[in-house]
Amino acid sequence: MLREEKRNIGWLWIYVPLYWLMISVAAWRALLELPRKSFFWDKTPHVPVSTSEKLRRA
Numbered sequence: 001m002l003r004e005e006k007r008n009i010g011w012l013w014i015y016v017p018l019y020w021l022m023i024s025v026a027a028w029r030a031l032l033e034l035p036r037k038s039f040f041w042d043k044t045p046h047v048p049v050s051t052s053e054k055l056r057r058a
Helices: 003-036 051-057
Strands: none
Touching: none
C-alpha cells in the first residue's frame, strides 16, 4: 500500500479484523444452513414505499 493510501485510510484499518470476523460468521452460518434449508433465502425485511412517497422524495 502506498503512503498516500495509508494516510487516506487513517485509523479505519483498525476495523479490518472485525470486518473479517463478520464475513467469517456469515460464511459459516451459510454453510451450516445449506444442508438444512437449501432453498431458503434469509432476506432483510423492508417496508414497501408507496409511489407517492417516491415522488415526494425526488
